[in-house]
Amino acid sequence: MQRPRTGRLLAGAFIIALLGAGLLGWRYHAEIVPRPYNPFTELDVADETSFATRFKLMRAGADAAYCRRALATSDLEISTLPDMPTVDGCGLENGVRVSGGAVALSGAFTATCPLALSYAMFERHVARPAARMYFGAEIRSITHVGSHVCRNVAGTDRRSDHATANALDVTAFTLVSGARVDILRDWPDDDREARFLRQLRDGACRYFRGVLGPDYNSAHADHFHFAAAGFSVCR
């Protein structure tokens, strides 16, 4: 009776050892597993996304220096902001000022590094491909209505993700032709613009921790709330 059990234990130990050796090999021979698929290499915003991307974004959320290096690979213009001590739930840590790159912004915004990085990933891997797919065109600019405001979630006594620059509110997307897709106007329809916006909302959920839009409640009828903190939600 003992022998088969010992055999199974040995087989289990052998498999674990093999997996361990495989992981070590992966870690120390990054050239074998290309960067986009290797969770132990750094995130480059331009890389094709894979199962490893979420792991890298989690790392960026926990490691400020890693986040800054990853953000520097995007074509956004980034400048560092001094920390603002958190007082009464409002402040700024690991903050940057984000200006547009290939896709312009209606205005620069203040964000934590993880929020800026999620935005860079969304712009590159969701918004631009969706515009090409639905309109055969590039996006000229993304319109937002702010990110860093010391306030509560509307109708509650709970601080908003905006209080710590962990959320960005986006309202519209303008194509190079000048055509504008506006969440308030175009979301309720059943046309190409509406489908484009739904693809953006769904795609955003891969890169932001929280995404709220018109389907969530009437307070979000005119914008997407993209958050890098708080509870994980996609509606």
Ligand SMILES: [Zn+2]
């Ligand atoms: Zn918001």
